[in-house]
Amino acid sequence: xxxxxxxxxxxxxxxxxxxxxxxxxxxxxxxxxxxxxxxxxxxxxxxxxxxxxxxxxxxxxxxxxxxxxxxxxxxxxxxxxxxxxxxxxxxxxxxxxxxxxxxxxxxxxxxxxxxxxxxxxxxxxxxxxxxxxxxxxxxxxxxxxxxxxxxxxxxxxxxxxxxxxxxxxxxxxxxxxxxxxxxxxxxxxxxxxxxxxxxxxxxxxxxxxxxxxxxxxxxxxxxxxxxxxxxxxxxxxxxxxxxxxxxxxxxxxxxxxxxxxxxxxxxxxxxxxxxxxxxxxxx
Amino acid sequence: xxxxxxxxxxxxxxxxxxxxxxxxxxxxxxxxxxxxxxxxxxxxxxxxxxxxxxxxxxxxxxxxxxxxxxxxxxxxxxxxxxxxxxxxxxxxxxxxxxxxxxxxxxxxxxxxxxxxxxxxxxxxxxxxxxxxxxxxxxxxxxxxxxxxxxxxxxxxxxxxxxxxxxxxxxxxxxxxxxxxxxxxxxxxxxxxxxxxxxxxxxxxxxxxxxxxxxxxxxxxxxxxxxxxxxxxxxxxxxxxxxxxx
Numbered sequence: 001x002x003x004x005x006x007x008x009x010x011x012x013x014x015x016x017x018x019x020x021x022x023x024x025x026x027x028x029x030x031x032x033x034x035x036x037x038x039x040x041x042x043x044x045x046x047x048x049x050x051x052x053x054x055x056x057x058x059x060x061x062x063x064x065x066x067x068x069x070x071x072x073x074x075x076x077x078x079x080x081x082x083x084x085x086x087x088x089x090x091x092x093x094x095x096x097x098x099x100x101x102x103x104x105x106x107x108x109x110x111x112x113x114x115x116x117x118x119x120x121x122x123x124x125x126x127x128x129x130x131x132x133x134x135x136x137x138x139x140x141x142x143x144x145x146x147x148x149x150x151x152x153x154x155x156x157x158x159x160x161x162x163x164x165x166x167x168x169x170x171x172x173x174x175x176x177x178x179x180x181x182x183x184x185x186x187x188x189x190x191x192x193x194x195x196x197x198x199x200x201x202x203x204x205x206x207x208x209x210x211x212x213x214x215x216x217x218x219x220x221x222x223x224x225x226x227x228x229x230x231x232x233x234x235x236x237x238x239x240x241x242x243x244x245x246x247x248x249x250x251x252x253x254x255x256x257x258x259x260x261x262x263x264x265x266x267x268x269x270x271x272x273x274x275x276x277x278x279x280x281x282x283x
Numbered sequence: 284x285x286x287x288x289x290x291x292x293x294x295x296x297x298x299x300x301x302x303x304x305x306x307x308x309x310x311x312x313x314x315x316x317x318x319x320x321x322x323x324x325x326x327x328x329x330x331x332x333x334x335x336x337x338x339x340x341x342x343x344x345x346x347x348x349x350x351x352x353x354x355x356x357x358x359x360x361x362x363x364x365x366x367x368x369x370x371x372x373x374x375x376x377x378x379x380x381x382x383x384x385x386x387x388x389x390x391x392x393x394x395x396x397x398x399x400x401x402x403x404x405x406x407x408x409x410x411x412x413x414x415x416x417x418x419x420x421x422x423x424x425x426x427x428x429x430x431x432x433x434x435x436x437x438x439x440x441x442x443x444x445x446x447x448x449x450x451x452x453x454x455x456x457x458x459x460x461x462x463x464x465x466x467x468x469x470x471x472x473x474x475x476x477x478x479x480x481x482x483x484x485x486x487x488x489x490x491x492x493x494x495x496x497x498x499x500x501x502x503x504x505x506x507x508x509x510x511x512x513x514x515x516x517x518x519x520x521x522x523x524x525x526x527x528x
Contacts, residue, residue: 043364051367054403137388145384148346149447151363152378153398153454154370160401 040158040236041228044166047159055155059164066168070130071175081125082180085117086187094195102198106206109188114211115218116271118181119173123226123263126173127256131234134165135255138238139248147239162235169231170224177223218274225270226263233259296322296358297490298343298458303352304514305335305342312338314514315352322357322457323487327501328494329519330510336494337381337462339511343492344378344460345369356458370402377451377459377483381466383443385435391446392431395420395453420453421446425475441468448479459483461493465500477503498522 017025048056086109093100093108100108138161141147147157185207192198237255241247298320305313312335320326326343328336341347342354345361354361357374369376385394395417399408408416421431424445435443444464451459464476477500484491484504495501501508502523509516519525 039364047365047367052404055367055401058397058401141386144387145380145382146386148341149378149380149384149386149450151346151366152344152376152460153401153450154366154374154376155398155401156365156367158364159367 036240037233037236040162040239041166041232043156043158044162044235047156048163051156051159055159059159062160062164063167063171066164067171069133070126070168071172074126074129074172074176075179077125077129078122078176078180079183081121082118082183083187083190085121086113086184086189087191089113089117089184090188090191091195094192102192102200102202103206103209105188105192105198106203106208107210108206109185109203110207110210110215113184113188114181114215115274116267118177118184119219119222119226120263120267122177122180122223123173123230123267124260126169126176126227126230127234127259127263130169130172131230131256131259132252134169134231134234135238135252136248138235139241139251140245142239142241143243143245143248157239161239162232165235166228166231170227173227173230174220174223177219177226212278214274214278218270222267222270225266229259229262229266233262297324298326298492299353299355299358300342301353301355303342303349303354305338305347306350307335307338311514313342313349313511316514316516317352318516320490320492322490325484325491325493325504325506327504327506327508328492328510329496329501329508330512334511335514336511340460340462340492340494344376344458346378370405374458375454375456377454377456379444379447379451379459379461379464381462382440383435383447385438385443385446385450387435390432390434391421391426391438391442391449392417394435394446395450398450398454416453417449420449423452424449424479425472441472444468445472445475448476452479457489459489459491461491461495463494463496465495465497480504 048059089108089112090105093105097104138147141161147161150157150160189200189203192203234252234255237251237258241251300316300318302315302317303313304311304315320343328339330336338347342349343356345354345356345366346363348363356369356376357372359369359372359374361369366376385391386397389397396413399406399413399416403409403413418431422428426442426445426449430438430442430446435446438446444467448464461480464480465473468476480491480493480500481503483489484493484506493500493504495508499522502521505521507521508519510519
């Protein structure tokens with residue numbers, strides 16, 4: 001037995017890996033990273049079935065608070081952005097096609113706003129606003145050992161932390177998307193009255209002609225899927241913080257950038273799938 | 284080097300380490316360590332900063348997964364991702380972190396009631412019972428009623444640590460883990476903290492692991508401390524015994 005303490009643990013390092021070992025390690029890390037990403041959401045969803053009514057009550061309260069922070073508190077911002085985007089869209093359409101009548105404007109509002117802009121812009125706004133907040137909050141919790149403290153008390157971090165944020169973000173984005181579409185159409189209509197004075201009936205006719213039954217699953221798939229992404233990715237990156245507070249802003253920034261990228265990619269995939277299913281001509 | 288107590292016929296009831304190794308990246312913390320802490324016994328860990336005492340403590344509590352080997356708590360393999368599994372099997376862990384690790388978006392009282400509310404069915408508690416038990420635990424560690432609704436940001440370091448002890452007490456744990464519980468405390472709080480730790484360590488139903496560098500606490504507990512040396516556990520004499528030599 002050695003008489004002296006402390007010893008330098010850093011002298012007990014493993015041997016330096018070879019280049020091939022480093023490549024293997026990088027590949028392993030990548031696949032592990034992806035599996036951890038999937039695991040974050042999967043364990044949250046599975047835990048909701050495993051745990052009792054008391055635990056579900058606790059989580060329901062947090063989910064409602066998340067809807068308040070992510071959904072209700074974002075209404076003003078979504079209103080302003082929706083009105084401005086709807087108005088801008090009509091100005092651009094009028095500039096490019098001055099002869100476009102009310103029906104055409106209605107078609108454009110539905111095709112562009114309802115199908116594309118509303119889900120995507122809402123998801124991006126919520127990512128910027130709440131995604132950062134979620135990733136930062138969870139990162140700080142991780143760095144301050146609060147997540148470990150939850151685990152020590154027998155509370156599943158995935159159930160207590162991830163699930164309510166996943167539900168809260170999904171519900172918020174879904175509802176805010178409907179609201180965004182409504183406000184953007186309102187803004188577009190208001191601007192069109194100023195520059196082209198089309199009748200409301202003509203716009204309504206164009207919108208009704210363009211709207212299909214298939215728009216409902218498209219809308220739900222987009223808004224629901226994007227909402228889940230907005231809740232899921234920031235949680236994952238926030239919980240990826242190990243122990244240093246300096247990792248928190250890094251992971252928060254990574255969460256927002258990757259979440260926005262994932263939202264755009266998801267939107268593209270669903271749009272492509274939708275038109276492949278509905279088929280040309282696109283109305 | 285001497286290994287800590289290994290008691291094969293009692294295995295599965297306390298804390299078991301079977302050839303456990305742990306690396307932090309490239310850094311070796313534990314090298315194929317095997318030991319057993321029988322139910323109701325205590326293990327005291329001491330040593331210099333940065334050798335991995337807190338890591339070993341978290342491995343004991345099942346909060347970390349070993350790089351290789353197996354840990355068992357009350358005979359059950361812990362899953363850091365699903366800690367509720369252990370709770371369902373009757374393992375009640377009370378863990379006092381170095382800096383308290385209180386949830387910052389909750390008051391002191393809410394920090395204590397959280398786990399009680401979450402496991403209300405298993406613990407057989409209703410709203411009134413939860414509140415009474417949480418308040419009782421806070422009063423037991425000398426928290427002022429005025430601080431019950433204060434957020435951790437407005438509490439001093441010593442009070443935060445005592446709230447963390449109350450949070451552990453409230454669960455009526457059968458496994459307790461203290462990570463440097465006596466740092467940064469005034470003499471009165473220190474005395475109170477040592478009383479609580481001693482009570483846990485003397486309780487035959489509670490298995491305790493205490494990380495400390497406080498000679499007085501080690502002597503008071505009367506349990507020979509262990510230190511991490513080159514990734515292995517070695518037994519040291521009690522501070523009072525060192526003095527006699």
